[in-house]
Amino acid sequence: MTDSDDRGTNARTEAPRSRGGRPRASSRRTLEDAASELFLEQGYAGTTIDQIAQRAGVGRNTFFNYFAAKSDLLWLDVDDTIAALPGILDATPVGIDPSAALEHAVTALAARHPHGAVPIALSQREPMATHDEFLAAGLSRFLLVAHALAGFLAARADDGVDATIVRVAANAVTAAAATAAGAWALAGVERGDLAADVGRAIAPVCRGFAPQLDPKPPA
Amino acid sequence: MTDSDDRGTNARTEAPRSRGGRPRASSRRTLEDAASELFLEQGYAGTTIDQIAQRAGVGRNTFFNYFAAKSDLLWLDVDDTIAALPGILDATPVGIDPSAALEHAVTALAARHPHGAVPIALSQREPMATHDEFLAAGLSRFLLVAHALAGFLAARADDGVDATIVRVAANAVTAAAATAAGAWALAGVERGDLAADVGRAIAPVCRGFAPQLDPKPPA
DNA sequence: CCGGTTTCGGTACTGAGTCCATAATGAGTC
DNA sequence: GACTCATTATGGACTCAGTACCGAAACCGG
Numbered sequence: 001m002t003d004s005d006d007r008g009t010n011a012r013t014e015a016p017r018s019r020g021g022r023p024r025a026s027s028r029r030t031l032e033d034a035a036s037e038l039f040l041e042q043g044y045a046g047t048t049i050d051q052i053a054q055r056a057g058v059g060r061n062t063f064f065n066y067f068a069a070k071s072d073l074l075w076l077d078v079d080d081t082i083a084a085l086p087g088i089l090d091a092t093p094v095g096i097d098p099s100a101a102l103e104h105a106v107t108a109l110a111a112r113h114p115h116g117a118v119p120i121a122l123s124q125r126e127p128m129a130t131h132d133e134f135l136a137a138g139l140s141r142f143l144l145v146a147h148a149l150a151g152f153l154a155a156r157a158d159d160g161v162d163a164t165i166v167r168v169a170a171n172a173v174t175a176a177a178a179t180a181a182g183a184w185a186l187a188g189v190e191r192g193d194l195a196a197d198v199g200r201a202i203a204p205v206c207r208g209f210a211p212q213l214d215p216k217p218p219a
Numbered sequence: 220m221t222d223s224d225d226r227g228t229n230a231r232t233e234a235p236r237s238r239g240g241r242p243r244a245s246s247r248r249t250l251e252d253a254a255s256e257l258f259l260e261q262g263y264a265g266t267t268i269d270q271i272a273q274r275a276g277v278g279r280n281t282f283f284n285y286f287a288a289k290s291d292l293l294w295l296d297v298d299d300t301i302a303a304l305p306g307i308l309d310a311t312p313v314g315i316d317p318s319a320a321l322e323h324a325v326t327a328l329a330a331r332h333p334h335g336a337v338p339i340a341l342s343q344r345e346p347m348a349t350h351d352e353f354l355a356a357g358l359s360r361f362l363l364v365a366h367a368l369a370g371f372l373a374a375r376a377d378d379g380v381d382a383t384i385v386r387v388a389a390n391a392v393t394a395a396a397a398t399a400a401g402a403w404a405l406a407g408v409e410r411g412d413l414a415a416d417v418g419r420a421i422a423p424v425c426r427g428f429a430p431q432l433d434p435k436p437p438a
Numbered sequence: 439c440c441g442g443t444t445t446c447g448g449t450a451c452t453g454a455g456t457c458c459a460t461a462a463t464g465a466g467t468c
Numbered sequence: 469g470a471c472t473c474a475t476t477a478t479g480g481a482c483t484c485a486g487t488a489c490c491g492a493a494a495c496c497g498g
Contacts, residue, residue: 020496021444048484059447070485135362136355143354168398168420175394179387201387208427239465240475267453278478280456289454 026058028066035073039120044074044134071137077117078141084112085145089152098156099210102149102169106177106202111195122185138178146174157213169209176201245277247285254292258339263293263353290356296336297360303331304364308371316433317375321368321388322418322425325396330414341404357397365393376432388428395420 034055038047049070053060067073085105092105121134150170157166180201184194253274257266268289272279286292304324311324340353369389376385399420403413 019443020494021442022446022494024445025494026446049486050484061447062445064486065445068486135358139355139358164399164402164416165420167402168395169423171398172391172395172424176387176391179390180383183383183386197383201384204388204427204431205391205424206427208423208425212423239463239473241461241463241477242475244463244477268455269453280479281477283455284476287455 026056026062030056031058031063031066032073032076036120039073044121069137071134074121074134074137075119075141077114078119078138080117081109081113082141082144085109085148088112089148092152094156097210097214098153099169099206099213101156102153102173102213103199103202103206105152106149106173107195107199110177110181110198113194115194118185122182142174142178145177146171149174153213158215161213165209165212169205169213172209173202173205176205245275245281249275250277250282250285251292251295255339258292263340288356290353293340293353293356294338294360296333297338297357299336300328300332301360301363304328304367307331308367311371313375316429317372318388318425318429318432320375321372321392321432322421324371325368325392325421326414326418329396329400329417332413334413337404341401361393361397364396365390368393372432377434380432384428384431388424388432391428392421392424395424 031052035047035052038051038055041047042051049063050060052073053063056063072079088108089105092101092108094101096104146167147170150167153166153170154161154163177198180197181194184191184197250271254266254271257270257274260266268282269279271292272282275282291298307324307327311320311327313320315323338353365386366389369386372385372389373380373382396417399416400413403410403416
């Protein structure tokens with residue numbers, strides 16, 4: 001996650017292919033599938049990038065053309081949903097209070113997430129034993145979301161609102177949502193509606209920050 | 220942070236030295252100092268563990284006897300404060316509502332933190348350029364705190380309270396506190412009272428979760 | 439066919455973290 | 469003092485992620 005260029009974390013856009021050039025022999029998908037298989041067989045830590053590339057029929061360097069780090073493979077589904085966040089924020093109605101808009105946007109994001117899309121590491125917890133690296137890579141996603149929410153809040157809240165409290169609220173809401181999403185993912189087959197779970201989790205936080213974020217009624 | 224044994228993250232206890240054995244030639248402190256110097260001179264990424272060990276007059280492997288990972292060096296002061304959390308939780312009065320107890324404990328923890336103790340990476344941000352690794356290592360600390368708070372809440376809250384909401388509340392409070400602490404650390408010399416800042420940040424969260432965490436008044 | 443552009447693939451390198459075998463040191467014991 | 473035992477230090481060898489570089493392959497428009 002040290003990159004800000006094309007490849008890696010948030011670059012799932014399928015190759016703009018501006019002009020010419022050699023075609024991408026092994027579409028990103030092939031690497032994802034190879035990795036998923038190997039992770040199931042040998043676990044995450046027990047799988048090397050060489051093996052992934054080899055099974056995908058590709059050179060080792062090609063792997064790094066598509067992913068910035070091995071740990072990015074653990075968050076594929078989540079990255080798709082995160083990529084939709086900016087659009088959702090833009091589409092959030094403007095007439096409502098900032099705290100309500102925040103709650104609305106995050107719930108909408110959760111609703112957009114495919115029901116079966118559970119990160120590899122969470123759906124196969126036992127054979128993985130990666131907790132640390134998995135979570136560390138997850139923090140990058142957390143920060144992306146929290147940063148986007150903070151910008152959203154700052155734009156909608158009164159100018160008088162302290163910038164720090166905006167970031168605190170954004171991070172707290174993100175943490176609540178992430179916790180609920182994690183519990184949802186770990187619930188296994190009998191998991192229910194992600195949006196409902198996330199909504200229940202963030203509602204208290206939004207309520208708590210509402211007095212400071214929302215404009216006072218003029219009365 | 221892959222370890223649960225003596226060394227690493229949370230082992231700042233100064234050598235119980237139960238019985239005999241070769242003396243610890245280079246007390247952990249020497250390594251910390253050597254690392255701090257080198258980080259200032261060359262930045263975090265530009266400093267290798269070999270260099271740190273060499274300046275401390277110690278073999279490379281000895282470094283790993285005291286720290287589980289290079290990134291642990293970035294969080295020395297924070298680890299000290301986190302180590303005090305269990306004691307603070309135990310000392311929190313039992314007569315009050317769980318949400319108030321949570322707020323009280325976290326504020327007390329912040330109050331205990333030494334005023335000048337700012338993590339290396341935050342106090343010297345420009346020359347470091349490590350944001351990613353720094354934050355990833357920080358997540359381990361976050362989880363330690365959040366887990367402790369969740370256990371605390373679970374013990375104090377009504378039995379009827381959903382376990383997930385307890386974890387959501389603990390994580391949201393931890394996120395709020397961490398955000399405020401980060402802003403405090405980045406504020407530079409004119410930073411004020413950490414406990415006050417943290418208190419302001421977590422109060423809305425605690426207030427928001429109070430209806431679900433605290434026992435209903437019998438009336 | 440030719441320049442331009444992009445990807446592919448190999449080699450080589452750095453550095454973190456692990457493993458292991460061995461040496462050094464000290465405490466307790468006889 | 470000699471012996472044993474536990475603890476720590478140290479060095480060598482190893483794996484693997486991630487980076488840098490370069491030449492070759494493949495496609496594009498002209």
